[in-house]
Each structure stands twice: as structure tokens, then as C-alpha cells.
Amino acid sequence: MARDTQLGPSCQSCAAPLMRADDFGREASGVLRTDYCIYCYNKGAFTQPDITFDQMVEKVAVMMAKKRNMTDEAARAQTKAMLSGLKRWRVKKIEPMDS
Numbered sequence: 812m813a814r815d816t817q818l819g820p821s822c823q824s825c826a827a828p829l830m831r832a833d834d835f836g837r838e839a840s841g842v843l844r845t846d847y848c849i850y851c852y853n854k855g856a857f858t859q860p861d862i863t864f865d866q867m868v869e870k871v872a873v874m875m876a877k878k879r880n881m882t883d884e885a886a887r888a889q890t891k892a893m894l895s896g897l898k899r900w901r902v903k904k905i906e907p908m909d910s
């Protein structure tokens with residue numbers, strides 16, 4: 812199986828793969844979210860509620876450039892394409908999963 816086609820969940824804000832329970836975001840009640848990582852979503856809210864799409868692209872691109880030894884431009888282009896399909900950047904508001 813190709814390692815690139817990721818079938819597991821990934822963060823719908825920063826595209827980080829969610830592999831361990833510790834990676835998942837949490838509601839205020841402690842319930843895990845399967846759609847956001849702990850760095851983006853914790854205690855029932857986004858950790859950086861005001862971050863813009865461009866700021867998130869920048870943040871993720873810097874990490875990706877380092878990790879994959881890419882140029883900033885290449886990493887930025889790839890990150891932009893990757894993040895633009897994610898839920899956080901497609902809808903304006905998210906609903907807590909607690910009920």
C-alpha cells in the first residue's frame with residue numbers, strides 16, 4: 812500500500828495525520844474529536860480561533876519544508892492545495908460534537 816494515500820483520519824485544520832489517541836483534539840468534556848488534532852482543537856475550541864487560512868498555510872509549510880527538505884515555495888504550494896479541501900477552511904463555523 813502506498814504510504815502517500817492516507818486513509819486514516821487527518822486534522823481538518825492543519826492536515827496532520829491523527830494516529831494516536833494523543834493526537835486527537837478534545838472537547839471540553841474530554842471527548843475525543845476525530846476531525847481535529849490536539850494542537851488545533853483542545854478543550855472544546857480551536858487553540859488559535861483567529862488564525863487565517865494563509866497563516867495556517869505558512870505555519871504548516873514551514874514544517875513541511877523542513878521535514879521533506881523542500882523549498883519554501885514548493886512546500887507552500889503543496890500545503891495550500893492540501894489545506895484548501897479541509898473542513899475548517901470550507902465552512903465558517905464548526906459545531907461541538909458533544910451532545
Ligand SMILES: [Zn+2]
Pocket residue numbers: 822823824825826827847848849850851852
Ligand atoms: Zn491540526
